[in-house]
Amino acid sequence: MAETMIEQNEISTAVMESGEDKDVSKLAGKYLTFVLGNEGYGIEILKVREIIGLMDITKVPNMPHYVRGVINLRGKIHPVVDLHSKFGMGITEDTNETCIIVVDVTQNGKPMMVGILVDSVSEVLDISASEIEETPQFNISLDSHYIMGIAKIKDEIKILLDIDQVLADGMNLT
Amino acid sequence: MSEFIQKIEELSVTFVMADLTDLQALADLYKRFEEIANLAKTEQNQTLAKIAIAASKLIEKIILDEVEDKNRAIEVISQTISSMQSIAVHNRNINEAGIPNELNEFIPDGLDMGNEITEKAEEKEQETSEIIKEQASKSDDSTDVASEQSVLIGDESLIADFIVEAREHLHEADVQLLNIESDPKNNDALNAVYRSFHTIKGVAGFLNLKDIATLAHATEDLLDRARKGELLLVGTPIDVTFNAVDTMKQMISDVETALSTKKALVHNLPLSELLSAIKSASLGEIISENDTSKEQATSIPSTEVVQESDQEQTSEMDNLVSSPDETKEIETNIIKIDQEIKEDHGIKEATQLSDQKDFQERSQARLVSSQGVVKETIKIEAERLDRLVDMIGELVIAESMVTQDTEIMNKASARVSRNLAHLNKITRELQEIGMSLRMMPVRPVFERMARLARDLAKKSGKKIEFTMSGEDTELDKSVVEKISDPLTHMIRNAIDHGIESSPSERVKLGKSEIGHISLKAFHKGGDIIIEVSDDGKGLDKDAILAKAKERGIIREDQVLSEQEIYNLIFMPGFSTAKVVTDVSGRGVGMDVVNRNVQALRGQVEIHSVVGKGATFMLRLPLTLAIMDGIIVQVGSEQYIIPTLSVVESIRPKSEEISTVMGNSEMLCIRGKLLPMFRISNLFQLHDAIKDPTEALIVVVEDEGKQVGFMVDSLVGHQQIVIKSLGESMGDLKGISGGAIMADGRVGLILDVAGIVKLAITGMNSSLAA
Numbered sequence: 001m002a003e004t005m006i007e008q009n010e011i012s013t014a015v016m017e018s019g020e021d022k023d024v025s026k027l028a029g030k031y032l033t034f035v036l037g038n039e040g041y042g043i044e045i046l047k048v049r050e051i052i053g054l055m056d057i058t059k060v061p062n063m064p065h066y067v068r069g070v071i072n073l074r075g076k077i078h079p080v081v082d083l084h085s086k087f088g089m090g091i092t093e094d095t096n097e098t099c100i101i102v103v104d105v106t107q108n109g110k111p112m113m114v115g116i117l118v119d120s121v122s123e124v125l126d127i128s129a130s131e132i133e134e135t136p137q138f139n140i141s142l143d144s145h146y147i148m149g150i151a152k153i154k155d156e157i158k159i160l161l162d163i164d165q166v167l168a169d170g171m172n173l174t
Numbered sequence: 175m176s177e178f179i180q181k182i183e184e185l186s187v188t189f190v191m192a193d194l195t196d197l198q199a200l201a202d203l204y205k206r207f208e209e210i211a212n213l214a215k216t217e218q219n220q221t222l223a224k225i226a227i228a229a230s231k232l233i234e235k236i237i238l239d240e241v242e243d244k245n246r247a248i249e250v251i252s253q254t255i256s257s258m259q260s261i262a263v264h265n266r267n268i269n270e271a272g273i274p275n276e277l278n279e280f281i282p283d284g285l286d287m288g289n290e291i292t293e294k295a296e297e298k299e300q301e302t303s304e305i306i307k308e309q310a311s312k313s314d315d316s317t318d319v320a321s322e323q324s325v326l327i328g329d330e331s332l333i334a335d336f337i338v339e340a341r342e343h344l345h346e347a348d349v350q351l352l353n354i355e356s357d358p359k360n361n362d363a364l365n366a367v368y369r370s371f372h373t374i375k376g377v378a379g380f381l382n383l384k385d386i387a388t389l390a391h392a393t394e395d396l397l398d399r400a401r402k403g404e405l406l407l408v409g410t411p412i413d414v415t416f417n418a419v420d421t422m423k424q425m426i427s428d429v430e431t432a433l434s435t436k437k438a439l440v441h442n443l444p445l446s447e448l449l450s451a452i453k454s455a456s457l458g459e460i461i462s463e464n465d466t467s468k469e470q471a472t473s474i475p476s477t478e479v480v481q482e483s484d485q486e487q488t489s490e491m492d493n494l495v496s497s498p499d500e501t502k503e504i505e506t507n508i509i510k511i512d513q514e515i516k517e518d519h520g521i522k523e524a525t526q527l528s529d530q531k532d533f534q535e536r537s538q539a540r541l542v543s544s545q546g547v548v549k550e551t552i553k554i555e556a557e558r559l560d561r562l563v564d565m566i567g568e569l570v571i572a573e574s575m576v577t578q579d580t581e582i583m584n585k586a587s588a589r590v591s592r593n594l595a596h597l598n599k600i601t602r603e604l605q606e607i608g609m610s611l612r613m614m615p616v617r618p619v620f621e622r623m624a625r626l627a628r629d630l631a632k633k634s635g636k637k638i639e640f641t642m643s644g645e646d647t648e649l650d651k652s653v654v655e656k657i658s659d660p661l662t663h664m665i666r667n668a669i670d671h672g673i674e675s676s677p678s679e680r681v682k683l684g685k686s687e688i689g690h691i692s693l694k695a696f697h698k699g700g701d702i703i704i705e706v707s708d709d710g711k712g713l714d715k716d717a718i719l720a721k722a723k724e725r726g727i728i729r730e731d732q733v734l735s736e737q738e739i740y741n742l743i744f745m746p747g748f749s750t751a752k753v754v755t756d757v758s759g760r761g762v763g764m765d766v767v768n769r770n771v772q773a774l775r776g777q778v779e780i781h782s783v784v785g786k787g788a789t790f791m792l793r794l795p796l797t798l799a800i801m802d803g804i805i806v807q808v809g810s811e812q813y814i815i816p817t818l819s820v821v822e823s824i825r826p827k828s829e830e831i832s833t834v835m836g837n838s839e840m841l842c843i844r845g846k847l848l849p850m851f852r853i854s855n856l857f858q859l860h861d862a863i864k865d866p867t868e869a870l871i872v873v874v875e876d877e878g879k880q881v882g883f884m885v886d887s888l889v890g891h892q893q894i895v896i897k898s899l900g901e902s903m904g905d906l907k908g909i910s911g912g913a914i915m916a917d918g919r920v921g922l923i924l925d926v927a928g929i930v931k932l933a934i935t936g937m938n939s940s941l942a943a
Contacts, residue, residue, distance in 0.1 A: 058920040059811060060899070061857030062907060070899060070912060072920045075564030077897050077912045 027149050028129040033158055034101065034118040037089050041118075042125065042151065042158045049102045049113060051121055054094055068117055073102065080115035081167060095119070105164045114167050125158070127151045132160070178217060181210050182262050186255045197237060201332060201380075203251075204233045210258075222261060229254045238382070333433055336377050340386075340426050343370035347419050349621050351412065352628065358407050367415070368397040374422070385441050386425050392452045393418040411455040414448075416629075421448055556651075559611055566608035567895050571918050573601040613648040613796075616695050616704070619658050620645045623665055623693055630669045637677050637688045638669060644695035649702055653774055653794055657704060660767040664706040664790050665691065667764070672710035672788055683785065685709060701776075702796060707789035713782040715739050740780035744768035775801065775818060801896055803913070803923065805889040806872060808853045809862035813885075814894060814913055814923045821873040821880060823888060828867050841871060841882045848873065850882040851933040853924075856908060862886055876926045883929070892916065896923065908932045 031042035032051075057069040057080050066085035070077050080100060084090060097120035102113055132149045146166045151158040185206045188199075207230035214223035229251055236247055347370040350363040357363075375390035393415060399405040407415065425441055432439035576582065577594045586594070620642045631638040649657075673689035674680045681687055694705045715736065722728045722742045734742075743764045767790075771778050775795050782788035795801075803814035824843065831850070832840050841850040850871060854862030863869040863886045871882040894913035897920075899906065910925030 056917075056919045058912075058922060060906065060909065060922065061859070070920045072914050072918055075561075075568040075897075075914065077899050077914075077920055079899075 025129040025132075027132050027160060028127060031125050031127050031151075031158070031160060032101070033122040033125055034099070035120045035122060036083055036087065036118055040122065040156055040158045041083075042127070042160045043101070043103065043163045044160075045124055047103045047105065047163055049104050052100050052102065052115075054098045054100060054117075071100070071115060073113070073115075076113070078102065078113050078115050080117055082117045083166075084117070084119075086166065103163050103167075105167050107164075107168055116163070116167075125151075125153065127153065127158070127160075178210070178213055178219075178222075179262050181206070181213060182255070182258055185210065186259060189252065189255055198331065200233055200237050204230050204237065207233065219262075222258060225254060225258055225261075330433060333381055333383075333429065336381055336383075337426055337430050337433070339377065340374050340422070343374055344419055344423050344426070345618060345621070346370050348416075348625050351416060351419065352621075352624060354407050355412055355628070358412075361401070364397065364401050364407070368394065368401055371397060383425075383429060383439075385445055386422065386429070389418060389422060389425070389445065389449065392449050393422075396452050396455060414451050414455040416625075417448060418452060421445070563608045563611065566604050567914060568918075570601055570605050571914060571916065573597060574916065575918065610648075612651050614651050614654055615646045615648050616654055616657070617645040619654055619661065620693055620695070622658065623661055626662060626665055627669065627691060630666060634669060634675075636669065636673050636675070638673060638691060639688050640691050640693070642693040647695035647697065647702060649695075649794065650796065653702075656770060656774055657792065657794070660770045660792065661693070661704070661706065663764065663767050665693070668706055668708040668710065668788070668790075672708040672712075674710055698793075702794045704792040704794065705789060707787060709787040712784040712786055712788050713740060713743070713780065714784060718742050737780070740782065743780075744778070775816075801894055801913075801923075802891070803894045804872070804891050805915075805921065806853075806870075806883075806885040807887045807889050808857070808885050809859040811857075811859060812889060812915075812921055813853070814892075814921050815872060815874065815883075815926070816923065817891065819874045819876060819926045821875050823870050823872045825869070826866050826871050831866050839866075843873070846880075848880050848882045849933070850884060851929065852884040853929075854884070856929060856932055874926045876930055879930070881930055881933075883924075894921065894923075 030045040032045050032048050033040055033042045035041070052073070055071055057071055059069040060067065060079075063069075066082050068080040068082045070079050099118055099121050100115040101118060101121065102115050104111060105114055106112075131153055132151050135147045135149055146162055148160045148162045151160055185203070188203060188206060207226045211223045211226035211230065214220070214226060232247060232251060236244060347367045350366045350370075353360050353363040354367070371390045371394045375387050375394055378384075378386040378390060396405070396411065396415065400407045400411070405411060421443055424443060428441050429439060577598060582590070582594070624640055624642065627638060627640040631640075668691050669689075673691070674683070674685075677687040680689065689708065689710060691706070691708045694703075694707075696703055696705075718739055719728075719734070719742075722739075722745075723730055727742065727745060728734065744767070745765065768778055771792055771794070777793045779791040779793065780788065781791070802817035804817050804820055806813055806815060826841060826843075830842050832842065834840055839850040839852075841848045850866075852862075853859070854864075866884055869884050869886055870888060871884055872888075873880055873882050892915075894915070897912045897914060899909070899912045908925055908929040909922050910928065911923045913921045913923055915921045
């Protein structure tokens with residue numbers, strides 16, 4: 001899987017606004033699904049710029065534990081966030097399938113690219129509105145505002161992440 | 175005619191595609207109608223010209239929000255376009271095609287064909303000037319609400335374009351005004367300044383920037399009189415014009431601020447005073463009109479036509495005649511001018527301007543090509559350029575990764591090596607081009623300095639001759655932008671304090687009455703040197719020393735080298751001391767100079783001979799993007815330390831290291847005590863060497879203070895391309911940026927000042943992050 005290179009060349013930035021509003025029917029669409037530990041996750045395909053195999057990540061001192069460091073992607077430096085650590089699932093053991101998904105996010109009104117480290121990338125799924133359910137109420141310790149909704153596809157559960165929210169919390173490190 | 179039809183077709187397509195609630199789209203339509211009107215005029219098709227002009231007026235009204243029923247208005251335009259199509263394409267006459275009634279109100283004299291187009295144009299121009307006047311009168315009682323509207327009414331991107339454009343025009347005006355000052359009858363320069371103001375007026379009027387339009391209009395009037403020879407631009411008039419340029423610059427900055435902060439546009443400027451000053455200046459001295467018109471006439475071959483015309487047209491002719499390759503067009507233009515002269519000789523400025531405008535545009539373009547020296551340029555977004563440079567950098571890395579791959583090098587046949595060598599050559603060349611893309615000449619900054627020197631000399635009442643050389647020396651764009659501040663301070667110092675306060679004082683010292691200040695730029699080694707020198711008093715070493723001792727900056731018995739003494743004037747606060755200023759005459763703002771230059775990774779050197787003058791040399795790197803760095807290893811990580819700040823590196827003996835209160839460490843080298851910090855502690859790296867005697871201490875210097883950093887080893891020395899770590903990483907303590915290393919990885923550049931701060935404030939604060 002690491003060698004799969006999906007390039008989304010024509011990502012229009014106009015389609016960046018994401019589901020602030022919780023109407024699940026608006027969540028229907030194409031999602032890139034990936035695996036973290038035993039769980040399946042999905043992010044909107046329009047947010048994904050490309051998927052790259054694991055590469056050398058330069059550690060940056062004095063960063064939160066979930067920021068793995070920075071990478072050079074065609075001459076530009078981008079931070080890489082380890083979702084495992086971010087979600088408190090322990091540190092990822094890097095395998096052959098470990099991938100960096102480079103996503104376009106908006107932070108403080110500025111578009112930027114961030115890499116997220118995931119265990120493996122699964123596939124692109126077309127998820128219809130009927131398959132999506134609202135985020136159920138979990139206990140308070142769980143940050144449910146990261147989650148836009150939950151999709152049930154056949155017997156599998158895919159957690160649809162609001163990647164802007166996930167990264168917004170973590171990256172403002174001044 | 176085919177071009178004409180094509181234009182109309184394009185227009186109709188644009189109209190269909192356009193989102194007519196969008197101002198940009200409306201402005202585009204407006205432009206297209208104007209184009210068609212102009213084209214129609216040259217094609218002698220009055221009907222279409224009138225329709226097009228009427229339609230453009232209607233659009234203008236929509237843009238200015240003066241139309242009640244917008245939908246109806248848009249429908250009118252739609253009908254107009256289709257009738258224009260049927261007139262142009264199918265050669266129908268106007269009655270067959272029919273135009274909407276609503277449009278008629280914009281065609282005051284109806285559509286009977288007797289009238290000349292020029293009249294039409296006149297009316298149009300009059301109307302616009304009325305609008306401008308109206309706006310001007312409105313602006314007098316402008317409230318916050320009104321000014322806010324003035325920003326919001328225009329499209330943002332249009333205003334942004336205008337800001338850039340206006341700045342260029344104002345810069346050009348500045349340069350040309352300096353020419354006029356030395357030669358008041360320089361008509362080319364006058365025309366250039368006039369053109370600048372005219373364009374600004376036009377666009378500002380369109381964008382509803384009333385104050386700017388008013389000021390530009392007033393200045394234009396003044397310049398017009400000068401162009402006509404009714405006024406000589408010397409003394410007050412030129413000072414007023416300079417003042418107008420400066421005020422306009424400020425206004426443009428205000429617009430920019432308003433645009434970026436989305437706040438109301440407020441000009442805190444004494445506009446009305448300036449306007450009355452311009453008015454009174456333009457009513458000033460009147461010189462013989464005949465004199466200049468004769469002068470004009472002799473310089474132009476086709477005198478018959480020209481003598482009758484007034485100067486505006488003369489200069490226009492001048493431009494036209496100077497282009498041999500477009501004779502045909504010129505002929506038609508001459509005929510046109512001829513007509514104009516016969517018909518509307520008496521008609522005032524406004525009329526001529528409307529035709530003038532497109533003539534000027536053409537003649538401007540032609541001027542450029544006929545001179546032959548003006549290079550063709552393309553404006554590119556800086557961001558795109560940066561991306562290109564980034565990609566070239568990546569290509570260079572990828573190329574070296576391929577060519578230096580052991581697998582390839584071992585197996586390569588002669589053919590493969592040859593091809594690789596070729597690839598290498600192309601890559602290097604591309605890299606060079608990439609680097610040169612961001613380079614720009616220092617000329618604009620130098621020209622600004624010339625202006626500054628003129629103003630300061632005038633203010634101080636000293637006689638000063640300002641010379642510059644090497645204006646074409648190229649520097650990285652960001653460096654050019656940043657040297658303006660330090661240069662301003664240096665020039666100000668040279669004039670205020672360097673040059674003797676009165677000409678008689680200079681004569682007494684055996685110097686010429688006029689003080690000389692020169693500004694030079696040249697290459698030296700791998701650096702660019704920018705030099706400001708004057709032949710004034712020079713720096714008084716003793717006075718500086720005395721002041722430094724008095725203020726306790728140096729000890730009484732301290733012996734300093736000449737350069738060290740001069741460097742004292744860079745001390746913050748040192749400069750503000752009045753006594754020094756009076757005695758030695760130097761120092762104001764020198765700490766600013768030093769700080770700015772250091773931020774550019776440059777140095778300032780001072781050479782001075784008492785009584786003979788002083789020279790300030792700025793030594794600047796060619797580019798900000800590339801830096802010399804020393805790569806150090808700490809545990810499994812590598813960091814880059816800027817070579818400029820590294821003093822030495824040593825392996826300490828155990829007796830040279832002492833601890834203070836159990837945790838802080840000191841290093842004693844050759845009798846000097848330095849604080850020592852372990853990078854591994856600061857950055858929480860656990861796999862680094864713990865024993866200092868097995869590690870290396872890199873001694874670095876920041877703002878005169880030396881500290882030691884403990885690292886594992888030195889890896890090498892390399893030129894690196896500096897990159898920002900991006901917004902998301904925020905302001906990292908101890909890291910000033912990243913760099914792409916030879917292997918494509920990211921290396922982190924240590925920020926020496928930041929690390930010292932980090933070490934001193936303790937690790938607690940860093941851990942909190």
